[in-house]
Amino acid sequence: MKRSYFILLLAILVIAAVLAFRPPDSLVRALGVTDVTAIYAKSSFTTLLSLLPGEDLPGGEGWYLTAPDGAAKFSWTSQPTTPAADCILRVSAAPFLAVGLDPARLASDTWQDGELVFQLPPNPPESASRQGGPAASFAEIIDSHRDKLAYHFQLGHYGVEVKNGNLLEWAAKPESNGLDLVFALDPQALFQAGVDRDKPVEGWILGSIFVHDASGRRIEVEKYLKPFNLI
């Protein structure tokens, strides 16, 4: 093979690598058809809603899911133009307070009326329509926060990272998965705020899961998990 062909191939690969690392919006949009995670995450969320129907937020601002034990809620907006957040994860702080949580040591936007609150800021509010009910609105939120959605191989879950490693996860195939809905909290901020890691937190399990970090490396991290089987 001539050297020039080799150089040409090398150049193509380099350009492809540059595009992969810094993809233009047009490329990202074009790759939407191959985004099976988003496609199947949306359909499986619809399935989740059939198992645990979303309730309306006051004022028709959106919907929310409540954990079967009532200790955690996940809400998402139907108002693309004026919401404070696209998604909110609310968790009762009582079990954490029992093991040493000092609310004063939490970030100010995390503590609200005895609850741990994690909010996904709107992005970009002007591009969304959110006209089609809870599943369609959630699908639009996923599209505008694509980087927050991932597939979790270990548990067979899709997950939305609401903020700082705090997640809502749901089973890709609830019919074959024993853990259909999982609330997951990043424990590090809680440990720093006084939670004693050696003490059990009522209603939560401290476990390890694999996630990919910002550079794409697979890393093992701890989470407080609240799993439910809905079937």
Next chain:
Amino acid sequence: MTSTTPSISQSHEQLGITGMTCAACARRVEKAVKKLPGVSQANVNFASEKLAVDYDATLLPPERIRAAVSEAGYGVVEAAKPGQVVIPIGGMTCAACASRIEKILLRQEGVEKASVNYANEKATVTYNRDQISLADIRLAIERGGYQALSAESGVDADRARKEKEIQSLWSRFSVAALFAIPLLYLAMGSMVWWLPFPIPALLDPMRYPLNYALVQLILVLPVIYVGRRFYSVGFRALLALSPNMDSLIAIGTAAAFIWSLYETVQIVFGYLPEVEGLYFESAGVIIALILLGKTLEAISKGRTSEAIKKMMGLAPRTAIIIKDGKEKEIAIDEVVVGDVLRVRPGDKIPVDGSVVEGETAVDESLLTGESMPVEKKSGDKLYAATINKFGTVTFRAERVGQETALAQIIRLVEEAQNSKAPIAKLADIVSGIFVPVVCLIALGAAVAWFLATGDIRFALSIFIAVLIIACPCALGLATPTAIMVGTGKGAENGILIKSGEALETARKVKVVVLDKTGTITEGNPALTDLVPAPGITKEELLRLTASAEKGSEHPLGEAIVRQAGVDGITLAAPEDFKALPGRGIEAKVGGKLVQIGNALLMSNLSVDVKILGDTVEKLAEEGKTAMYVAIDRKAGGVVAVADVVKPSSAAAIRELHRQGMEVAMLTGDNLRTANAIARQVGIDHVLAEVLPQDKSEQIKKLQVGGRIVAMVGDGINDAPALVQADVGIAIGSGADVAMESADIVLMHSDLLDVSTAIQLSRSTIRNIKQNLFWAFIYNTLGIPVAAGVLHLFGGPLLNPILAAAAMSLSSVSVLTNALRLKRFQPHQA
């Protein structure tokens, strides 16, 4: 490259074979050819990529052999036919140039066919040598405005083919590596925490699994394309129920690829966990690593035949022919028997022939090892590739092309390189059954693991790892590469080992039997003693004796005359020379009657020799032939002549003893002379007064008890003993019959080369054993690990990629070890 040596009906042919990748391929070609009617023997050397076939030409046309090789899936390399030449052309800028050159060539009288390939910039011309010369063809091209570059000789073509193959392999490996490295990075990078580069978010398997799978698919396709030969050859061999190394690679990587493709489809349909079951990188990296191994293998294989290439390169490429009184330079291939050629000082002799005019001295060290130039005058023989040192000579070509002495030596070495040593049969048997057995092991292990774990991905990785680690290419290289380097090294040292079997047997020699005359001794009698009677000087005795013997044709007389010449004594012309059969000679020298002979002659002449005492008896005890000299019927002195021992003989025999061998001497000479020589050089056993026809019987007696006997001789009378011995060694520029009968030919007349040959044999066989060890160790250790035996007990598994790396490493380590033989240095006492 091809060569044919026809006899009445039995033919021998050597063909270059392309497309072989392992020992199983070599066996497949052998099988295909052996099946043909009339084939008595077929050997394929995987390392030199040559098929040597003996067949009955009345039953089998040579084309059938080529067809059988092609049907088996391999190629035959054809050499340019006589009257056909391939000329590289420079200066072409477009296809029209090619067409123009064709027209120019076809206009030349004598050019029958001309085909110019613009892509490879070469012209293939078929022409009638009687009508046009190569030089004229080149001139026609030059006149057309193009450059006729140097035509390719057989060596060049072979080298070019090898270089092209290496270049092609390197290119394919480069492309494979170019795509396999990012593929590996993408597949494994997320698991290697210390790598400095991130994985692009768009290719993160947790977020974009389909992108991740599709990009891997895109990256692996070019790798599979450049490695497509593994599939075409491997699956074809599999379908022919004769799986080879390519079959293993093809099955292993195809399984990985097809499985990954299935997993990709699963991802499309939303089964995202299948992203963890992708093995595209295994397929890609395995092919890249094996191509790297093949490239290194091709480079190393080229180096194993360097010795023969050096020899081939010794012949000049052109000759100066004298036609119609004019000198003209022509290509060596154009010289025919009967051509009159001229060689200037410093030039190499182009072909074998006889001097017609002129005198010179020629360095024949290439053929004889003798560093002193040999005087040549009209009628003397000249040999191709020897160097004309001083004068310009004209000679007539008598043996050209494949008939020259150099070509015959090259053919001898090539045939040895292509022959199989008995030890190679082990590798052949193993590699023949190895591949099918490995396929079964791989399948069995995969099924067992699947049943035990229910994890098809795990079972698949076991299947691929076993197939890849088990590739037996190192096994196929172990013996032929060592034999090629060993025989090549021998040729460099003037030791022509004619077969792999001889090379292997020589190391086991326990008894070395040496012929006396010409082997231990110089073979030419020389004057050793000159004992004058009182009143006569040595010089006077020599002058009279040599002058009298000047008319004699007896070797003893010639020895005396030769010595006088060396001493610068001016001889007188003898008168009334008479040979006295059984007694001696007489002649008048300067008016004096000189009579030279034995005691009987002296007695008949009534010459009183008492004055000379027991000198004659003493000299005879030393193995010399002593003669009385009478001058004017009075005792004048004694001259003794003997066949002197070569300077290196004693050291050579000491070296053979040091290596633990017994040394015997076999001679037709009398016991007294034989014992005298034996004492000088340290022979253990003397077998004297043995008639030529009884020599082989003596060898048989020494072979009793299974002792391996080597016979070293130089004459026609040694031929039966050379054949009877386990290893027959012909020494020096001896008779052709001795050369034909011998297993090893020592080109230099130096007995030290016997021990060198045996040491070389020992080193080569040791090297083969090391190679076999390295080839087997990878497979025997690798297969159980790959099959998961250690994993059963909590031990490690073998990743298919590591299996491919280990497999390539085994071939490279075997070749590197074989190349160590190039550093062989004989020990000499």
